Amino acid sequence: MKRIFNLYTFFLLLLVVVALVRPYAFFYGLQRGSLYSLIALPLALILGIVGLLNLAHGDFLTLGLYIGYILFNQFKFDPILSMIFIAPILFVIGLAVYKSTIEKVLKSHHLNLLLITFGVSITLVELINSLWTSRPRNVYVTYATKSISLFGISIGAYEFLYVAASIAVLLVIMLVLKKTRFGQAAFAVGQNPRGAAIVGINVKLVYTITFSLATAMMAVSASLMMPRVSIFPNLGGPFTMKSFCLTAMAGLGNLPGILLSGITLGIAEAIVQSIPGYSGWSDLVFFGVLILVIAFRANRGAER
Amino acid sequence: MRRLFVLVSLLLTLIVLAEKPIKIGAILPLSDITGRQAANAMKLAVKEINDAGGVLGRPIELIVMDDEMKPEKGAAAVDKLATVDKVDFFVGGMSSSVHLAQIPILKKYKKITVWIGAASYKCEEAVGADSDWYFHLHPWDYLQGESYAIGWKAITEKYPQVKIEKIFLAYEEGAFGTSSFKSYQDEFELAKQGTGVWTGLMKDLKGGPFKSAALGGGDYRAMLLQAKQYDPDLFIWAGYDADAIPMLSQAKEIGFSPKLFVGAPPGWPADFGKNPLSNGVVLYGMWAPALKDVSAIAKHFWDAYVQEFNEEPATYFAPLGYTNIYFLIEAIKKAGSIDDKAVIQALREIEYESPVGGVLKISPSRIIKNQGFRAQKILQWQNGVQHVIWPFEYATANLIYPFPGWSTK
Numbered sequence: 001m002k003r004i005f006n007l008y009t010f011f012l013l014l015l016v017v018v019a020l021v022r023p024y025a026f027f028y029g030l031q032r033g034s035l036y037s038l039i040a041l042p043l044a045l046i047l048g049i050v051g052l053l054n055l056a057h058g059d060f061l062t063l064g065l066y067i068g069y070i071l072f073n074q075f076k077f078d079p080i081l082s083m084i085f086i087a088p089i090l091f092v093i094g095l096a097v098y099k100s101t102i103e104k105v106l107k108s109h110h111l112n113l114l115l116i117t118f119g120v121s122i123t124l125v126e127l128i129n130s131l132w133t134s135r136p137r138n139v140y141v142t143y144a145t146k147s148i149s150l151f152g153i154s155i156g157a158y159e160f161l162y163v164a165a166s167i168a169v170l171l172v173i174m175l176v177l178k179k180t181r182f183g184q185a186a187f188a189v190g191q192n193p194r195g196a197a198i199v200g201i202n203v204k205l206v207y208t209i210t211f212s213l214a215t216a217m218m219a220v221s222a223s224l225m226m227p228r229v230s231i232f233p234n235l236g237g238p239f240t241m242k243s244f245c246l247t248a249m250a251g252l253g254n255l256p257g258i259l260l261s262g263i264t265l266g267i268a269e270a271i272v273q274s275i276p277g278y279s280g281w282s283d284l285v286f287f288g289v290l291i292l293v294i295a296f297r298a299n300r301g302a303e304r
Numbered sequence: 305m306r307r308l309f310v311l312v313s314l315l316l317t318l319i320v321l322a323e324k325p326i327k328i329g330a331i332l333p334l335s336d337i338t339g340r341q342a343a344n345a346m347k348l349a350v351k352e353i354n355d356a357g358g359v360l361g362r363p364i365e366l367i368v369m370d371d372e373m374k375p376e377k378g379a380a381a382v383d384k385l386a387t388v389d390k391v392d393f394f395v396g397g398m399s400s401s402v403h404l405a406q407i408p409i410l411k412k413y414k415k416i417t418v419w420i421g422a423a424s425y426k427c428e429e430a431v432g433a434d435s436d437w438y439f440h441l442h443p444w445d446y447l448q449g450e451s452y453a454i455g456w457k458a459i460t461e462k463y464p465q466v467k468i469e470k471i472f473l474a475y476e477e478g479a480f481g482t483s484s485f486k487s488y489q490d491e492f493e494l495a496k497q498g499t500g501v502w503t504g505l506m507k508d509l510k511g512g513p514f515k516s517a518a519l520g521g522g523d524y525r526a527m528l529l530q531a532k533q534y535d536p537d538l539f540i541w542a543g544y545d546a547d548a549i550p551m552l553s554q555a556k557e558i559g560f561s562p563k564l565f566v567g568a569p570p571g572w573p574a575d576f577g578k579n580p581l582s583n584g585v586v587l588y589g590m591w592a593p594a595l596k597d598v599s600a601i602a603k604h605f606w607d608a609y610v611q612e613f614n615e616e617p618a619t620y621f622a623p624l625g626y627t628n629i630y631f632l633i634e635a636i637k638k639a640g641s642i643d644d645k646a647v648i649q650a651l652r653e654i655e656y657e658s659p660v661g662g663v664l665k666i667s668p669s670r671i672i673k674n675q676g677f678r679a680q681k682i683l684q685w686q687n688g689v690q691h692v693i694w695p696f697e698y699a700t701a702n703l704i705y706p707f708p709g710w711s712t713k
Contacts, residue, residue: 028525135337136517136573138549140581142713145556156525156557228553230517230546230573238520273526279513280477 011260018267023153025270031159033266037259038166038221040243041173042214048253049190049210052102052113056121057243058236060215064090064222065231066128072139072226079139079226087219094215098208106207128233136230144227161224169220170259186210190253249293265289325365326642328629329385330396331378334370337618338398338571342420342625343368344613346395349629352608359633360641367391375405382409392642395628397421398621407431410438416647418632420624423448428671437644439651441628441676444669449487451679452588453501455694459682459703460505462696466705468564469507472536474527476516476543484542484568485511510534517546524554532560540566545573552581556710563706571619577688584708585685591620591660592683592690594700605659623659631656631664661698
């Protein structure tokens with residue numbers, strides 16, 4: 001407990017120092033890192049409970065963005081409100097994909113699982129490409145470019161929604177896992193699927209619902225990102241990679257750790273980007289920090 | 305009876321020979337809008353020519369291959385067209401990296417090639433000086449850079465209030481962006497010595513890299529803040545279409561409004577003009593839809609394309625693809641045969657009024673003997689329409705200066 005407290009105190013102190021020295025990098029990193037966390041949380045949920053590394057994760061995000069784009073373009077739906085329509089559509093798509101592909105190979109070798117989600121990813125990208133072409137699409141709402149003044153500096157206000165949403169989604173997931181029957185069943189399945197099955201939990205159903213719900217959760221990030229990004233078929237790929245990095249950095253099953261990892265990596269990235277002439281190093285720093293943390297954790301585990 | 309049989313056979317042979325189509329092999333990236341629309345425009349040109357009786361009494365057959373933007377596919381397509389389809393001419397092209405893989409194969413067959421893509425000087429080096437059969441219509445990258453300087457110089461003379469002394473180049477970290485910055489740096493060095501096309505214009509240059517949204521980036525705020533502090537006369541970004549709107553949104557968010565906001569991506573996102581942020585953005589390109597208001601051939605192309613495909617041409621590769629076919633056919637017509645020497649000679653002599661805007665005429669570039677277009681145009685988005693600002697003979701609107709900023713957007 002003391003060790004965790006020390007770690008969090010150190011982390012908070014680090015954030016304060018960054019905020020004082022490079023305020024823009026602090027705020028931009030906080031916003032960007034929260035977005036990474038928001039996208040990574042459903043991936044971590046699937047990985048923790050189903051034991052599946054979903055390589056099509058980012059492509060479901062892309063699909064959500066295109067659904068939102070259609071709702072905005074054809075029916076003038078507000079991007080954020082469109083979340084209520086995107087979520088059920090993604091739930092059904094997730095369910096269909098899971099039942100038709102992943103479930104069939106769930107008990108086979110891990111490599112097969114990876115390959116099948118890789119196949120789903122390619123199929124989704126090509127499908128999107130043939131439906132909407134590779135030309136980027138955009139959704140523009142004036143409120144997404146508003147600024148606010150914080151401690152004397154002007155910062156874009158919209159992306160603070162990422163911070164709020166990532167905290168809210170994290171709290172909802174934790175609450176569901178701890179306080180509902182389904183959550184407790186899912187938690188048990190994640191810990192020991194055989195044991196859970198012996199005590200009467202329908203493991204198959206838990207897997208199906210977890211995957212579909214996690215896919216539906218991508219609606220939150222898709223609708224929030226929509227007015228801020230260009231929508232194109234390959235948008236999701238890099239987010240799958242970053243989500244996996246965050247999950248690896250936080251450790252399996254550590255959902256709050258994903259938020260901390262996201263913010264840490266986001267701020268590290270923003271600091272590098274703010275140094276003139278060195279922005280190209282941001283990926284290097286991102287993955288460097290990741291390797292350091294994993295190596296540190298592995299070393300600490302070995303010492304125990 | 306026997307004589308009659310021989311005569312009929314001879315006549316039939318002549319008819320078959322006369323009807324034998326002239327085969328043109330086109331290689332384009334069909335999944336990309338540039339390649340798809342260029343292929344459509346080529347088909348349109350072939351249809352028009354065939355409807356008018358073909359050329360030399362023979363119909364034209366166009367065989368289109370998809371290079372999928374992959375060098376190995378592009379190179380294989382050349383082999384297939386040459387050996388299986390036995391085409392007489394090669395046309396098409398878009399990506400430089402694909403073309404670099406195709407050049408050694410094209411050299412193997414030495415068929416007359418009229419290419420509309422591949423702007424990289426590396427392709428020119430690979431083609432070499434002795435490839436008489438090779439014609440390149442798209443301006444090389446260095447020719448484009450020179451034409452921008454010529455254009456801005458002309459604009460500063462026409463609009464004395466326009467000043468282009470401090471330039472900030474935001475460039476994506478990949479090969480495209482960094483080579484753009486490198487060429488600007490080279491030009492800046494020349495300008496400092498009092499030589500080069502930017503002399504008298506560019507007095508200071510600063511660059512800022514960014515990670516393109518197309519490659520997993522999309523956060524430009526740190527770079528834009530650096531640009532804002534620098535306060536340039538001309539801000540130009542060299543990235544991809546996916547960067548266009550987010551770059552403008554984030555510039556608005558941080559209150560960065562340079563006097564000239566210039567974008568230089570190879571293409572623009574769908575409905576960019578409809579986005580209020582686009583108003584006043586300057587761009588470089590070979591063509592603008594508004595050219596149809598000042599050029600008869602551009603209007604003919606536009607109307608025919610819309611009628612045939614029920615969509616508007618959205619990229620300059622559409623009129624360029626149309627030009628690609630007509631330029632070659634005009635040369636065949638002038639040569640009176642498809643003999644290589646005669647066609648090469650004719651291609652070097654003809655002048656073709658193109659829907660791209662301007663007269664296409666072959667002249668040497670740094671290395672090759674057969675270069676077509678040499679300049680890009682300076683355009684500006686005004687109320688949702690891409691207008692030509694320079695060259696003035698094709699201008700469809702006056703320059704909006706300074707950039708209108710963000711208060712009404």
